Structures are given as C-alpha cells and as structure tokens.
Amino acid sequence: MKAAIRSNALARIFLVAGFAISLCAVPASAQKQGGSITMGLELDIPGFDPLKVGVFDTAAGTAAAAIFDTLTTLDDKGVAQPKLALSWTPSEDFKTWTFKLRPGVKFHDGTPFNAQAVKENYDRQKDPANKCRCAFYVAFMHDVQAPDDLTVVFNLNDPSVNLPAIISPPGANFVVQSPTAWKTKGDDYNRNPVGTGPYIPKSWAAGDRMVLEKNPDYWDKGRIYLDRIILKPLPDAQSRFASLQSGEADIIWDDESDADNIQRAQKDPKLTVHTYAGSGAAVAAFNTKVAPFDDVRVRQALVMAIDRKKMSQALTNGLARPASNPYGDGSWVKCKDDGALPYDIEKAKALIKDYGKPVDFKMLFTATPRGRAAGQVFQQFWKQAGASMELEQIDQATFVPRAFMRQFQLIGWRIVDLADPDVQMYANFHTGSPVALANYSNPELDRLLEHARVTADQEKRTEDYCAISRHINKEAIWFWTFQNTYYALSSARVKGLPKMYSGVVDVSGVWLE
Amino acid sequence: MVLFVARRLLYLVPVLIAVSLLTFLIASLLPGDLAYVILGDQATPENVAALRHDMGLDQPIWVRYFGWLGHVLQGDFGRSFRTGQTVLQAVTERLPVSFELMVLAEIMSLAIGVPLAIACAARSGGPFDRFMTGSAFGMLSVPTFLSAILLIYLFAVELRWLPATGYVPFGEDPAANLRFMVLPALTLAFAEWPGIMRVLRSDMIATLQEDYIALAKAKGLKPSRILLVHALKPSSLTLVTITGINIGRLIGGAVIVETIFALPGIGRLLVGAIYTRDLIILQGVVLLVGAGFVLINFIVDMLYAVLDPRIRHGHA
Secondary structure (H helix, E strand, O other): OHHHHHHHHHHHHHHHHHHHHHHHOOOOOOOOOOOEEEEEEOOOOOOOOHHHHOOOOHHHHHHHHHHOOOOEEEOOOOOEEEOOEEEEEEOOOOOEEEEEEOOOOEOOOOOEOOHHHHHHHHHHHHOHHHOOHHHHHHOOEEEEEEEEOOEEEEEEOOOOOOHHHHOOOOOOOOOOOOHHHHHHHHHHHHHOOOOOOOEEEEEEOOOOOEEEEEOOOOOOHHHOOOOEEEEEEOOOHHHHHHHHHHOOOOEEEEOHHHHHHHHHHHHOOOEEEEEEEEEEEEEEEEOOOOOOOOOHHHHHHHHHOOOHHHHHHHHHOOOOOEOOOOOOOOOOOOOOOOOOOOOOHHHHHHHHHHHOOOEEEEEEEEOOHHHHHHHHHHHHHHHHHOEEEEEEEEOHHHHHHHHHOOOOOEEEEEEOOOOOOHHHHHHHHOOOOOOOOOOOOOHHHHHHHHHHHHOOOHHHHHHHHHHHHHHHHHHOOEEEEEEEEEEEEEEOOEEOOOOOHHHOOOOOOOEEO | OHHHHHHHHHHHHHHHHHHHHHHHHHHHHOOOOHHHHHHHHHOOHHHHHHHHHHHOOOOOHHHHHHHHHHHHHOOOOOEOOOOOOEHHHHHHHHHHHHHHHHHHHHHHHHHHHHHHHHHHHHOOOOHHHHHHHHHHHHHHOOOHHHHHHHHHHHHHHHOOOOOOOOOOOOOOOHHHHHHHHHHHHHHHHHHHHHHHHHHHHHHHHHHHOOHHHHHHHHOOOOHHHHHHHHHHHHHOHHHHHHHHHHHHHHHHHHHHHHHHOOOOOHHHHHHHHHHOOOHHHHHHHHHHHHHHHHHHHHHHHHHHHHHOHHHHHOOO
16 A cells, blocks of 8 residues: 555656656756645734735745735746736737636635636725725726636736736735635634635644645646645744754745854755845935935945945845845846946045035934944945944834935835836836935936836846936935845755745745655 | 732722823834824825824824723723734733743742752852852843853754744643743743742741751751751742742743744734834733733732731731
8 A cells, every 4th residue: 555655656756747847848856745844934924914914024925925826927037927817918008918817716715716806806905995005016007907707907007018027926916815705704804814826724823833735726736745834933033043953944034134044054064045136225315305415426425435345244244245236136137337336435535525515414224233233334434435424213113204205314225126127116216206215306317217117128128227227326316235135044855946036935836855 | 808808909900000001101102103104105194194083093192091991991902903803812812822931931940949049058158059159140140032042052953852943832732832832931940040049048048047947956857857847938938029020020031032932922922013013912912911910919919918917917
C-alpha cells in the first residue's frame, strides 16, 4: 500500500515536471507535493475588508496572495499574465479596458465568480458613502461595468496603457472578494475572508496563527504544492530570526534595517536569502514654495552633499542600494542619463555660500527609529555643506495630513514598487495633484507626464520618463536616497518563491525540498 | 468583616472613576485626529468634518467622556475601526494568554526567590549570602528585552530545547502550551525573583533575631525546621504585598515579552493599538487592565486582613 502511494506520488511529480518543461521551459527541479510551512510575518494582520483596513500591509499581502486571486499576475519579467482574467483589450485612447474572465471559477463559499462579482468589489470601494481609505487608489477608474457574465469593462478617468499590470498586486483594491460573504457576515467579514484563491483560511487566532489549507477545488491546481501554510506574526526582528534558525519558522519577512541578520543568513548554508530589487525608492521632497527651498541653489547643494554609499554603510552595513532616479533597477525604465547630481561636497559648499543667507530648516520624518537614524546622517552631511537641519519626528497619524497640507519644508517619503511608473509619477509631479509635495509646477514636466501615460510604445515611454528624471534631478525638487529592496529569509528547503512584487512575499506557490 | 469589605469596595468607586477619566483623557490628548487616521488618503476637509460629526468628535470632551462612560457601564466598550472586533471580544481572546504568563512568571519567581532567600538568611553575611545579594542586584538591572534574547539564543537556537517564539492554546495541547510558555515566563521571572529574594531575606533575618527563635534553638529544634516552620510564615507578610505589586509590573513587562516571543496576549494588543492609533481598543484595554489592577490590589488588601487580624479590626 505504502509503495503504491509512493509510486503514485512519484508519477505525479514526473507528470508535473514534464508539464512544466513542455509549457514554460522551467528547469525541471522536482517540485514536491505536500508538506506545510510556517511563515513569520512582521505585523499582526488586522483583516481583509478594504472598508475596514483600507490598504493591506506586507503581512496582509502575504495572506491575501494565498486566499484571493487577482484578475492578472506579473510574470518574472514584470509583464501581466492571465489569472482570473483570460485576456484583455484596450480602447484606442487607453481609457476603456475590456477583460474576458475565466469561466467556472467559484469562491470558497460556493458563490460563482463572474463579472458582477468583480464590479461589486469596485463599486463597494468607490461608493462615497463607504468613505473607504482604499478609494484613493482606484480614483483613476470612473466605473466598472459587467455587460455579461464573463466580461468586465473598466472605464477610466485618465488613460492608462498598462492597466493589466497595475491591477496585478494582491492588495486591498485588486483582490476579488466574495460579495455574498461580505453581505452576509457584516462586521465579521473582515476576519473571515472569502476568495477564490489556492488556500482557504481554516482558523485564525488573533495575534497568533492563521492556518491556511489547500483549496481542493482550485482552478489552477498545477501550481500549488503545499497542503498547509501557517502565518504567524513575529513582531520582534531578533526573535523572528531566532525562530528561523531554530526551525519554528521556515520563512520570515525581513528588511534592510535588520542588516546584521540578513548578512548572517547569507553566510549560513542552511538558509536562503531571497531578495527582490524592486522599482521605486526612499525619497524626500522639498517644499519649493517656502524659504530656503524656493531657491534652486539650496536644493541642489543639499542633494550634492549626500554621500549615499557612506550612508548605506552607516545605516544598513552597505546593503541599501543608492538611488539616482525615481525608478530604480527593478523598473523597466532604464535611463542612459537620468541627470543625477553627483556627490560633490565642495560644489555644495560653494552653492550655499553663493546663496548668501543662512540655511536653517526642519525636515519631517515619521517617528520611527529608522527615521531618526536616517535624519541624523542627513544632519551630518548638511552640516559639512554649511546648512543646519533640525529633525522633526511625528507619528504617522499627523504625518500624512501635514504632507497633504504642505506644512513642511522638507519631508521624507517613499515611492513604492509598482509594475508601472505612471500612477505614482503622475500623482507625485503633475500640477495640482494632492501628493505633488514639492508644490512645483512646470508645463514641460506636465506635458511629459501626460504624454507618457497615453503612449503604448515602451521605448518612447522610457524616453519620456528619463526626461522627467533629468528635469526633476536638475531642479532638485525631490531627491532619492535608496532603492527599494525586499527581503525574505528561509530555510534552504523552501523553493520556488516568486519575485516579491510590491514587497509581498507570496508563498502560495512554494514547495519543500 | 462584612463592613470592612463593604467600606473597601466603596473606596474602589472613586479610584475606578479616576482610572476611566485618565484613560479617556490620555487617549483624547494624543496628537493626531482619529478622523484622519480612519480616512487616511481620503482625508479631505469635508470628509474629515463629516466623519468627526458622525463620531461625535466635534462635541466637547466632557460630553464625549460621559457618552463613552455611559456605554462602558452598559458593557459596551466600543469596536475597533480597523478589525471590526469589539473591545470585549479582543480582550477575552487574549486575556488567557497574558493571565497564564503572569501566573507562571509569578510561580517561577517565587520558586527561585524563596529558597534562595531562606538559604541567604540562614547564613546571613556568609559568602553565599554576599554572592547572592550581589547577583540579585545584577539581575535586577538586566532589562527584559536583553534577557529574553539571551534566553532565546541559548535555549532555542544553540541547545534547541525550547521553541523561540509561538503559542498553542492550553486547551488544545497542554504540554506544547507549557513548552511555549517556559521562556517568556522565565524572562519575566528573571526580573522578579531578585525583588522577592531581597525582601524575604531581610524580613527573615529580622525574624531570626526574635526571642522565640532563640528559644526554639535552645530547645534543640533542627535548624531546617526553625527556618521553614517558625521563621518563614511570620516573615512572608511583605511577600504578599510584593506579589500583588508585581502583578502590575508584570503587565508592564508583558508588553515587551509578548512582543519578543510573539505571544498573542493583552500586551501585544495594546502595542498594536498604539501603532495603528486604534484609540477605541486602546482606551478600552487600558481601562480594563487598570480596573483589573485595582481589583487585584483590593484582593491583596483583603488577604492582609485575613493574615493579620490587626488590620481587620483596626480603625486604620
């Protein structure tokens, strides 16, 4: 009996492997079926109802990638591929996108997945009565229509040439949730999510384990290997790493501020360090409407006084990758010339001297140890150039309103890893946008941003975005410090982790060796 | 006795009102507007004004306080705007973890502290006594976040005897539950036993100089019997006080220990509520914990009365 089972399992492995070779020429490492993994997350997951939680953090993202599906997914090259949608076509002006859906898919509660369900998900987020914090991220959609059971039409306010990639992350906006479930469960839905995804939540103790079990009716069984995934919040970085070393966790979330442990893991043959060099960067914005930053010389001087290599060494043992533009190595935008100002402390001193008046200002950071450390390094650099910065740390709750109301001189910010630069670049730099933090308006910059979002040809878009980068770098209205790098550390047995797009560690397709 | 208990209970009322007022004030005076937290990127001035009105945030603070207190008295502590859980749900889910941690930590610190105190008192001024009082002082100065990491490194990573993090409910698997609880409880106990030892040691040294101990010695009783039977009980009154106060300290220590060991207890709930500005959870939990602390002190007061008739009958 035992032998029979084993040979059956073997046959299945060969079948799966053969399938993989024939279809997408993946190297034939035997992907083993079965087993269970425990993942250590950084945060407690508050829930999954966008009306309650607004956006998913990295921890919720990991769970959402297993419980839910999105219409599209990104392949290894960052190109959108079918998931719940089979195909899509844009209108000529890229303001209307029509998606054909996969037939025969059911939510975990038996509700059929169809165009109406997709429409209801978006309607609920956009309904002004719901005041959803999530609505900001779908504001560019005018409405979503379901002309028939398997067709969804997105009508956009602004053109978007890359919509299928933009809606690929398993975030609160784009995962498809069961309308029946949120209607019947009310307030309890948030902690009892229902999706179409490869894993079904079996139990969830608040602040402790979430147990996910394989969905036996999943529409894409071929890519699912584990029987069970256990997600645990392990908030303390030291004990999270100790849990990986001692085997309580098979994989853990991590970030650059835990550089010591990442470097320890790199030297440990029993562990694997997964990294993803994403697009975007940690950035800062000058308020160009207030002194001393209404003068371009001061802005340029401060940017040229930053030695990013030294800063990376001081903050992350050299792990953090310096950024010279808003796109980063993870983006498809590659510039021959991004116009970055070089590190040149003498030039910086000369510019400040040239300005003639004392340069005293405050920089706004969130009240985190990381914000303080980064602020102190900036202080040192700028002191050498002859400027004096005072660190102002406030908590997230007051930080965002201050940014929106432009009550700052210089503010720390972030451009997150997304499949397409359009959404964030347009929001950050186009005249009149609520997060165009620099208060800077320039017709040429606006023209480039508008052109880039209606151009389908990627080479031409790249030219636009590189010109945008040169413009911003020359005017020094924002500056970039480090590119986004995302980390997960795992036991060497864990295989098949995909790229951590948007910082989400998606363990739904991994297997154990 | 009944009158004594009734009078003590009456004292509780103003204390609890003060606790509720302080809790509410602290939560209200925190910088940052709850409406902004809830709305996030949707925080246009109109939306903020509308939500503030819906939530009653535009009313004067005393109106909000009495409104909140009225709900609390009816058992309605409110609901988290992020998770949709009520405060009572969140607390009852997590209370067993923190309670078990507290009890185990208390047992462990007594198990370490009491024997050491007796051994020190038996030969006070001797080399063992001097060594132990010195190291107790050292242990008292080690913060829990340090001893926690050292214990994890030793027992979980190097020796692999115990798990580093995690939790299993006691009802599900008692043995596994205890395995998970040993290190966190030990971490807390490490900070608590020195206090217990030092207090009991000095009380016992004082007791051992009493005449009736000299008499017991003269009668030829065994030293162990004198220590354990004649000296320990009269010396343990202060121990009761210390144990009561420790419970308050343990709630504070549990915040750190639960975070490091990833235990789903009240401490973690509190930290999470602070980080996410979940003020409804925050003020509800602080009020419940505060009320719990007040009640425990009440019970300790009652225990004194049981142990010492002078308190029970006195007019103090």
